[in-house]
Amino acid sequence: xxxxxxxxxxxxxxxxxxxxxxxxxxxxxxxxxxxxxxxxxxxxxxxxxxxxxxxxxxxxxxxxxxxxxxxxxxxxxxxxxxxxxxxxxxxxxxxxxxxxxxxxxxxxxxxxxxxxxxxxxxxxxxxxxxxxxxxxxxxxxxxxxxxxxxxxxxxxxxxxxxxxxxxxxxxxxxxxxxxxxxxxxxxxxxxxxxxxxxxxxxxxxxxxxxxxxxxxxxxxxxxxxxxxxxxxxxxxxxxxxxxxxxxxxxxxxxxxxxxxxxxxxxxxxxxxxxxxxxxxxxxxxxxxxxxxxxxxxxxxxxxxxxxxxxxxxxxxxxxxxxxxxxxxxxxxxxxxxxxxxxxxxxxxxxxxxxxxxxxxxxxxxxxxxxxxxxxxxxxxxxxxxxxxxxxxxxxxxxxxxxxxxxxxxxxxxxxxxxxxxxxxxxxxxxxxxxxxxxxxxxxxxxxxxxxxxxxxxxxxxxxxxxxxxxxxxxxxxxxxxxxxxxxxxxxxxxxxxxxxxxxxxxxxxxxxxxxxxxxxxxxxxxxxxxxxxxxxxxxxxxxxxxxxxxxxxxxxxxxxxxxxxxxxxxxxxxxxxxxxxxxxxxxxxxxxxxxxxxxxxxxxxxxxxxxxxxxxxxxxxxxxxxxxxxxxxxxxxxxxxxxxxxxxxxxxxxxxxxxxxxxxxxxxxxxxxxxxxxxxxxxxxxxxxxxxxxxxxxxxxxxxxxxxxxxxxxxxxxxxxxxxxxxxxxxxxxxxxxxxxxxxxxxxxxxxxxxxxxxxxxxxxxxxxxxxxxxxxxxxxxxxxxxxxxxxxxxxxxxxxxxxxxxxxxxxxxxxxxxxxxxxxxxxxxxxxxxxxxxxxxxxxxxxxxxxxxxxxxxxxxxxxxxxxxxxxxxxxxxxxxx
Numbered sequence: 001x002x003x004x005x006x007x008x009x010x011x012x013x014x015x016x017x018x019x020x021x022x023x024x025x026x027x028x029x030x031x032x033x034x035x036x037x038x039x040x041x042x043x044x045x046x047x048x049x050x051x052x053x054x055x056x057x058x059x060x061x062x063x064x065x066x067x068x069x070x071x072x073x074x075x076x077x078x079x080x081x082x083x084x085x086x087x088x089x090x091x092x093x094x095x096x097x098x099x100x101x102x103x104x105x106x107x108x109x110x111x112x113x114x115x116x117x118x119x120x121x122x123x124x125x126x127x128x129x130x131x132x133x134x135x136x137x138x139x140x141x142x143x144x145x146x147x148x149x150x151x152x153x154x155x156x157x158x159x160x161x162x163x164x165x166x167x168x169x170x171x172x173x174x175x176x177x178x179x180x181x182x183x184x185x186x187x188x189x190x191x192x193x194x195x196x197x198x199x200x201x202x203x204x205x206x207x208x209x210x211x212x213x214x215x216x217x218x219x220x221x222x223x224x225x226x227x228x229x230x231x232x233x234x235x236x237x238x239x240x241x242x243x244x245x246x247x248x249x250x251x252x253x254x255x256x257x258x259x260x261x262x263x264x265x266x267x268x269x270x271x272x273x274x275x276x277x278x279x280x281x282x283x284x285x286x287x288x289x290x291x292x293x294x295x296x297x298x299x300x301x302x303x304x305x306x307x308x309x310x311x312x313x314x315x316x317x318x319x320x321x322x323x324x325x326x327x328x329x330x331x332x333x334x335x336x337x338x339x340x341x342x343x344x345x346x347x348x349x350x351x352x353x354x355x356x357x358x359x360x361x362x363x364x365x366x367x368x369x370x371x372x373x374x375x376x377x378x379x380x381x382x383x384x385x386x387x388x389x390x391x392x393x394x395x396x397x398x399x400x401x402x403x404x405x406x407x408x409x410x411x412x413x414x415x416x417x418x419x420x421x422x423x424x425x426x427x428x429x430x431x432x433x434x435x436x437x438x439x440x441x442x443x444x445x446x447x448x449x450x451x452x453x454x455x456x457x458x459x460x461x462x463x464x465x466x467x468x469x470x471x472x473x474x475x476x477x478x479x480x481x482x483x484x485x486x487x488x489x490x491x492x493x494x495x496x497x498x499x500x501x502x503x504x505x506x507x508x509x510x511x512x513x514x515x516x517x518x519x520x521x522x523x524x525x526x527x528x529x530x531x532x533x534x535x536x537x538x539x540x541x542x543x544x545x546x547x548x549x550x551x552x553x554x555x556x557x558x559x560x561x562x563x564x565x566x567x568x569x570x571x572x573x574x575x576x577x578x579x580x581x582x583x584x585x586x587x588x589x590x591x592x593x594x595x596x597x598x599x600x601x602x603x604x605x606x607x608x609x610x611x612x613x614x615x616x617x618x619x620x621x622x623x624x625x626x627x628x629x630x631x632x633x634x635x636x637x638x639x640x641x642x643x644x645x646x647x648x649x650x651x652x653x654x655x656x657x658x659x660x661x662x663x664x665x666x667x668x669x670x671x672x673x674x675x676x677x678x679x680x681x682x683x684x685x686x687x688x689x690x691x692x693x694x695x696x697x698x699x700x701x702x703x704x705x706x707x708x709x710x711x712x713x714x715x716x717x718x719x720x721x722x723x724x725x726x727x728x729x730x731x732x733x734x735x736x737x738x739x740x741x742x743x744x745x746x747x748x749x750x751x752x753x754x755x756x757x758x759x760x761x762x763x764x765x766x767x768x769x770x771x772x773x774x775x776x777x778x779x780x781x782x783x784x785x786x787x788x789x790x791x792x793x794x795x796x797x798x799x800x801x802x803x804x805x806x807x808x809x810x811x812x813x814x815x816x817x818x819x820x821x822x823x824x825x826x827x828x829x830x831x832x833x834x835x836x837x838x839x840x841x842x843x844x845x846x847x848x849x850x851x852x853x854x855x856x857x858x859x860x861x862x863x864x865x866x867x868x869x870x871x872x873x874x875x876x877x878x879x880x881x882x883x
Contacts, residue, residue: 038103063152200212242307280354365377414449430641454480608624717731846876
């Protein structure tokens with residue numbers, strides 16, 4: 001501390017001494033020159049007198065500042081000026097009369113915002129006029145113009161005041177140009193003691209020098225100004241000694257002292273504290289850090305940090321003081337800071353992290369406030385430690401616990417009745433006062449107002465404690481304001497996607513009442529398209545208070561896909577995949593896809609086209625062509641066909657869509673094994689299938705690839721044959737329900753249940769390939785060909801089916817968009833009826849990734865109820881849409 005104070009005093013003394021020497025040694029030889037300034041002629045369309053007065057005042061003020069000038073005050077020659085034009089003759093007369101050595105006169109012309117000054121300087125002693133001078137400036141900066149006029153005049157009448165050259169001496173490592181950048185004194189400018197004094201301070205403030213001084217030399221060309229500097233020492237080397245628990249790179253990352261930098265003793269001391277804080281964060285609270293600065297060569301220095309680590313300390317005890325309602329165990333379980341445990345030597349558990357402890361205190365405070373303790377206060381933790389460990393004591397003042405009293409809604413009425421609004425309030429369902437519930441209720445009531453067009457509604461809560469009953473009455477006062485309408489909806493950033501493709505996804509329209517729920521829905525709809533990397537909705541006030549503008553900014557991403565891949569699945573064995581698709585064809589929102597799967601068991605070529613708005617109506621349509629060849633255990637299937645699907649929003653408010661689909665296929669069963677069952681042999685030959693499917697679907701998920709909330713529900717009936725033609729006739733019923741639940745830490749629980757039933761029409765044969773088969777990545781992962789078997793032991797599929805999948809999805813590599821999954825599957829197919837006690841079961845883990853070549857799934861399933869001759873597990877792989 002004493003050393004630091006000495007350096008500061010020394011620096012101040014050096015600066016003061018330099019300024020004193022300059023003041024004593026750089027004055028102009030001889031007496032100060034007497035100068036008289038006459039009023040300038042003014043040429044302006046504005047008020048001349050005010051501009052003339054301002055110019056005279058500023059210029060006189062500037063001359064008074066100069067120690068080299070004695071200004072002749074205007075009052076001494078005012079009588080001579082009275083009523084006369086200012087001419088050179090009058091100037092010589094006034095100069096002789098007042099004893100002035102020089103007289104300054106001229107004119108000032110105004111051109112817009114600019115001022116132009118023409119100056120004449122009269123040398124009274126020589127009875128001559130010096131060459132005219134010319135200076136320009138701004139009307140708004142007349143003070144700067146006057147300062148430049150003064151410098152120009154003095155340089156003309158006293159060239160010895162000109163700075164002929166500025167020199168820097170004594171600098172070894174810091175370049176002269178770097179020093180010159182902070183100087184006011186420049187070559188060719190007027191010498192000023194004030195500027196030199198400021199320059200010395202500016203150089204010193206650069207932080208590179210122990211001493212700065214200045215001196216001048218007079219020459220025939222003017223003054224030579226010399227700044228002499230004494231540089232601080234340079235750091236030649238930084239040594240770190242005694243560190244074992246932490247690496248040198250860890251310590252170097254927190255310190256500022258580096259080789260080839262100017263030595264700064266204060267920063268070295270600050271580094272000591274930074275190293276100590278680093279050791280504290282790793283549990284070494286008894287660590288000692290000392291610094292040492294020593295010579296390294298004639299002018300350089302070495303910085304040494306000496307560390308004594310001592311033993312690592314863990315939190316031995318976390319205790320609480322003042323808690324009555326909750327036990328210490330209950331409170332400790334709420335903290336992220338933990339006591340020393342079995343794994344503390346391998347993990348960070350039991351390490352005291354002060355920032356984390358601060359967050360824990362805030363968390364406890366919120367907990368008490370949300371559980372009825374309106375006046376609770378969790379104090380600053382008391383931290384102590386010894387050789388054994390660290391002890392943390394957290395003081396708590398609970399105060400009285402308050403129950404929820406009456407809950408009311410006051411103020412303006414909404415379309416929704418107050419009874420209905422009250423029934424949705426969370427605070428009304430709480431036993432004890434809960435501030436978090438009140439904040440959520442404010443959001444709910446504000447949302448209710450917004451959805452009725454009151455964009456600027458205000459919901460103010462008021463709490464009234466009732467000391468006698470230890471309860472709190474809560475009142476929400478609603479001020480609706482006026483109705484607000486959507487004015488302009490501007491869309492920017494879409495260079496490819498057509499404007500109408502975006503607008504048709506919006507749940508808001510220009511001219512409609514403001515509705516915040518529809519704004520959120522609009523954002524979700526655009527996000528589900530997956531056309532954009534970024535989507536930003538901004539609302540701002542329109543031309544008046546009753547209108548609001550919506551600005552939608554999007555940043556497009558590539559929607560074309562060319563993918564090639566190879567993989568393996570339990571069902572199809574080894575396979576190659578290739579796909580070319582465009583998810584936003586020509587910016588119209590259409591999807592065109594050509595896909596090929598080439599496997600050892602299955603070969604599939606499929607061409608599909610999707611138009612989400614057929615003829616600019618909300619009529620979803622899809623057109624498919626396919627060619628499928630597949631090997632089953634006892635036969636092969638060759639299927640060719642096409643289909644068309646139309647979908648329409650039947651109940652948009654509930655997001656329920658209706659679909660009708662037609663398909664026609666030519667199916668050929670060939671290569672039937674000689675030892676196959678009679679049922680399979682009867683299937684041999686070519687059949688045509690002509691069928692219509694009617695279905696209802698509801699999708700409220702927030703993302704097509706990685707949903708985190710919402711559900712997908714479908715029910716479908718397919719009818720083939722009969723009046724539709726074809727050689728086969730059956731009716732198939734399917735039901736599917738998938739739900740996603742967001743969990744903490746960005747994890748998601750997904751569940752899916754499916755059921756199916758199929759029956760042949762009277763007198764018709766049910767195709768074996770239309771039956772229900774389970775097994776594979778989309779039903780029972782780890783199993784294949786699950787279902788009824790014929791007398792030869794071949795799986796022939798079931799007429800009924802039930803399947804359940806449960807997935808726990810969690811982030812794996814967050815930046816890459818890769819997720820992990822833990823799953824459980826159960827299901828089976830039966831010849832008739834449903835036997836839920838006869839469900840095959842698997843479990844496993846996997847990876848899901850929206851890769852550059854498309855959505856990818858790699859999952860391993862383990863069979864929980866393995867049967868004879870079944871593999872214990874299988875790998876499943878696919879590229880395509882997720883469940």
